[in-house]
Amino acid sequence: MQEHQLEIRVRYSETDAMGFLHHGNYASYFEMGRTEFLRAQGGNYRKMEESGLLFVVSRLTTHYIAPARYDDLLVLTTRIKKIGMAKLEHEYEIHRDGELLTRAESVLACVDRNGKIQRIPEEFVKRN
Amino acid sequence: MQEHQLEIRVRYSETDAMGFLHHGNYASYFEMGRTEFLRAQGGNYRKMEESGLLFVVSRLTTHYIAPARYDDLLVLTTRIKKIGMAKLEHEYEIHRDGELLTRAESVLACVDRNGKIQRIPEEFVKRN
Amino acid sequence: MQEHQLEIRVRYSETDAMGFLHHGNYASYFEMGRTEFLRAQGGNYRKMEESGLLFVVSRLTTHYIAPARYDDLLVLTTRIKKIGMAKLEHEYEIHRDGELLTRAESVLACVDRNGKIQRIPEEFVKRN
Amino acid sequence: MQEHQLEIRVRYSETDAMGFLHHGNYASYFEMGRTEFLRAQGGNYRKMEESGLLFVVSRLTTHYIAPARYDDLLVLTTRIKKIGMAKLEHEYEIHRDGELLTRAESVLACVDRNGKIQRIPEEFVKRN
Numbered sequence: 001m002q003e004h005q006l007e008i009r010v011r012y013s014e015t016d017a018m019g020f021l022h023h024g025n026y027a028s029y030f031e032m033g034r035t036e037f038l039r040a041q042g043g044n045y046r047k048m049e050e051s052g053l054l055f056v057v058s059r060l061t062t063h064y065i066a067p068a069r070y071d072d073l074l075v076l077t078t079r080i081k082k083i084g085m086a087k088l089e090h091e092y093e094i095h096r097d098g099e100l101l102t103r104a105e106s107v108l109a110c111v112d113r114n115g116k117i118q119r120i121p122e123e124f125v126k127r128n
Numbered sequence: 129m130q131e132h133q134l135e136i137r138v139r140y141s142e143t144d145a146m147g148f149l150h151h152g153n154y155a156s157y158f159e160m161g162r163t164e165f166l167r168a169q170g171g172n173y174r175k176m177e178e179s180g181l182l183f184v185v186s187r188l189t190t191h192y193i194a195p196a197r198y199d200d201l202l203v204l205t206t207r208i209k210k211i212g213m214a215k216l217e218h219e220y221e222i223h224r225d226g227e228l229l230t231r232a233e234s235v236l237a238c239v240d241r242n243g244k245i246q247r248i249p250e251e252f253v254k255r256n
Numbered sequence: 257m258q259e260h261q262l263e264i265r266v267r268y269s270e271t272d273a274m275g276f277l278h279h280g281n282y283a284s285y286f287e288m289g290r291t292e293f294l295r296a297q298g299g300n301y302r303k304m305e306e307s308g309l310l311f312v313v314s315r316l317t318t319h320y321i322a323p324a325r326y327d328d329l330l331v332l333t334t335r336i337k338k339i340g341m342a343k344l345e346h347e348y349e350i351h352r353d354g355e356l357l358t359r360a361e362s363v364l365a366c367v368d369r370n371g372k373i374q375r376i377p378e379e380f381v382k383r384n
Numbered sequence: 385m386q387e388h389q390l391e392i393r394v395r396y397s398e399t400d401a402m403g404f405l406h407h408g409n410y411a412s413y414f415e416m417g418r419t420e421f422l423r424a425q426g427g428n429y430r431k432m433e434e435s436g437l438l439f440v441v442s443r444l445t446t447h448y449i450a451p452a453r454y455d456d457l458l459v460l461t462t463r464i465k466k467i468g469m470a471k472l473e474h475e476y477e478i479h480r481d482g483e484l485l486t487r488a489e490s491v492l493a494c495v496d497r498n499g500k501i502q503r504i505p506e507e508f509v510k511r512n
Contacts, residue, residue, distance in 0.1 A: 012291070012301075013152050013284035015145035017198050017433075022141050023441045024415070027408030028269035035268065035327065045268075046327040049401075057407045061445040067499070070145050071291065071302040115451070140419070140429075141412035145305075151313045152287070155280030156397035163396065163455065173396075174455040177273075185279045189317040195371070199419065199430040243323070269408050271401035273454050278397050326401050 002128065003079045004037035010072045020067035027060060030092050030104055033078035041127050053121065055088060055108040062104040072096050080128050086110045086117050130256065131207045132165035138200045148195035155188060158220050158232055161206035169255050181249065183216060183236040190232040200224050208256050214238045214245050258384065259335045260293035266328045276323035283316060286348050286360060289334035297383050309377065311344060311364040318360040328352050336384050342366045342373050386512065387463045388421035394456045404451035411444060414476050414488055417462035425511050437505065439472060439492040446488040456480050464512050470494045470501050 008029055016022040034055075035045050048054075068074055075095045082089040087107055094102040110120045136157055144150040162183075163173050176182075196202055203223045210217040215235055222230040238248045264285055272278040290311075291301050304310075324330055331351045338345040343365055350358040366376045392413055400406040418439075419429050432438075452458055459479045466473040471491055478486040494504045 009288075011284055012144060012287050013150050016140060017143035017145070017147045018438065018440070019145045020440075022412075023444065024141050024408055024411030027411070028267055028406075031268050031408070032265075044327075046325075054402065056402070056404075056448070056451070058448050059446065060407065060448075061443070063443050064441055067440070069302075071300075137416075139412055140415050146310065146312070148312075150284075151316065152280055152283030155283070156278075156395055159280070159396050160393075172455075174453075182274065184274070184276075184320070184323070186320050187318070188279065188320075190315065192312070192314050192316075195312070197430075199428075268400060269406050272396060273399035273401070273403045275401045280397050 003077060004033065004040055006033050006036050006076045006078070008032065008074045008076055010068050010070055010074065012070050015070045018067075020069060021072070023062070023064055026062055026094070026102060026104065027057075029074075029076055029094070030060070030078070030090070030106060033076045033092060034090065037078045037080075043124075043127060052113050053118075053124075054111050054113065056111055056115075057106055058087075058109045059107040060104065061106075062102060064102055066099065066101045068094070068096060068101055074101070081105070083120060083125050083128060086119055088120065131205060132161065132168055134161050134164045134204045134206070136160065136202045136204055138196050138198055138202065140198050143198045146195075148197060149200070151190070151192055154190055154222070154230060154232065155185075157202075157204055157222070158188070158206070158218070158234060161204045161220060162218065165206045165208075171252075171255060180241050181246075181252075182239050182241065184239055184243075185234055186215070186237045187235040188232065189234075190230060192230055194227065194229045196222070196224060196229055202229070209233070211248060211253050211256060214247055216248065259333060260289065260296055262289050262292050262332045262334070264288065264330045264332055266324050266326055266330065268326050271326045274323075276325060277328070279318070279320055282318055282350070282358060282360065283313075285330075285332055285350070286316070286334070286346070286362060289332045289348060290346065293334045293336075299380070299383060308369050309374075309380075310367050310369065312367055312371075313362055314343075314365045315363040316360065317362075318358060320358055322355065322357045324350070324352060324357055330357070337361070339376060339381050339384060342375055344376065387461060388417065388424055390417055390420050390460045390462070392416065392458045392460055394452050394454055394458065396454050399454045402451075404453060405456070407446070407448055410446055410478070410486060410488065411441075413458075413460055413478070414444070414462070414474070414490060417460045417476060418474065418492075421462045421464075427508070427511060436497050437502075437508075438495050438497065440495055440499075441490055442471070442493045443491040444488065445490075446486060448486055450483065450485045452478070452480060452485055458485070465489070467504060467509050467512060469503055472504065
């Protein structure tokens with residue numbers, strides 16, 4: 001499975017004075033997408049992290065095409081684009097009723113508990 | 129010193145679709161008040177926490193009297209109301225241009241790294 | 257219906273350096289509880305707000321009994337305790353696997369677009 | 385003036401379970417940088433917005449080089465890179481004690497209250 005979809009309802013606390021979902025909140029949506037994608041594959045990010053396998057965001061680019069509002073029901077699509085030795089690339093799209101609102105790409109680095117870059121384990125690679 | 133004042137500028141990201149500072153964000157303001165109060169007394173919450181002395185919020189009551197808006201310059205007053213064996217009580221007030229917007233009270237519990245209640249050290253008590 | 261239950265998964269972005277769900281984030285959970293409770297009754301908070309019927313939080317008390325962590329699946333119970341002329345009182349409980357983590361009470365005031373207190377409409381009262 | 389510097393103290397509520405400033409919070413820091421840059425030039429973003437001149441983020445790329453922690457005192461440098469007809473490009477750097485932690489670039493679009501693209505006024509262009 002190379003793609004995962006997650007429904008997210010925009011919270012009131014996530015809106016801003018312009019009446020829109022504040023642009024800073026999308027990062028947490030993408031993170032939820034990665035968490036649920038991994039769970040759908042039989043993995044568990046919390047357990048991975050407890051075992052010393054951590055992923056930190058090293059780059060995130062977000063393209064804001066159209067705004068979302070309070071109570072909108074969004075569909076977040078998360079895709080794994082590339083699995084490198086120690087890096088993981090994702091793509092994201094957010095749609096509302098079929099309309100594309102947001103596109104994004106991230107690069108995660110695989111690190112140990114001390115933040116040292118480590119190789120992504122075979123088990124993780126094979127799952128994808 | 130039993131009272132401390134801190135200026136806080138309301139961020140755009142902290143507002144909501146009603147145009148106001150979202151009510152959930154005040155908790156982080158009160159936390160900033162406690163951090164800066166302790167620093168003004170010569171203490172340092174980060175170092176305390178690294179040494180195994182942690183304070184967790186066990187109760188927080190906030191009275192929202194009038195709303196704040198983006199870019200408002202607020203004055204947060206933080207007071208220590210009571211220091212018990214293992215509990216710490218604070219009071220807070222937020223004013224804008226002399227008008228009282230918010231009042232709050234919190235109870236913190238002193239715990240160790242495992243979350244077990246511990247006695248507040250003499251050194252901390254004497255400082256206040 | 258005087259009670260509503262909602263499952264909430266704790267997001268990574270909602271945790272803090274102590275490893276717990278940060279105490280300031282519960283306010284947005286309670287707000288989600290109110291939104292979904294109203295939806296389950298056939299109402300819609302966004303439409304209500306667009307029609308000029310707004311509810312603002314005037315008091316919130318939260319009792320933090322035990323911490324929640326990243327990826328915990330919480331069950332939020334929202335209850336309407338009292339409907340006054342212009343005020344609405346709710347109670348909340350958060351459980352994880354049957355263990356009570358958090359209790360809270362809020363008072364909301366019914367206001368118009370200019371923040372003026374208004375009477376809660378009959379239609380809203382009858383629904384509850 | 386084409387560059388502005390702002391000190392930002394990392395809040396406890398902004399950290400995550402890894403012990404770091406959560407990557408999603410940088411967007412609000414950059415926004416603060418733009419607000420304070422404009423103020424230093426004699427402008428006021430709130431007044432601009434009230435007058436119908438709004439800027440929305442259309443793209444944001446953040447490079448996370450090294451993490452920040454609770455209570456770190458960061459220095460955010462905000463630069464205007466380019467002023468187009470209806471777009472504004474900024475660059476950002478975050479340092480802690482001279483060490484570069486984060487770099488970012490954003491593109492803002494100038495819109496009216498209905499979200500329609502509008503030309504950036506001469507007065508705004510001349511200021512920079």
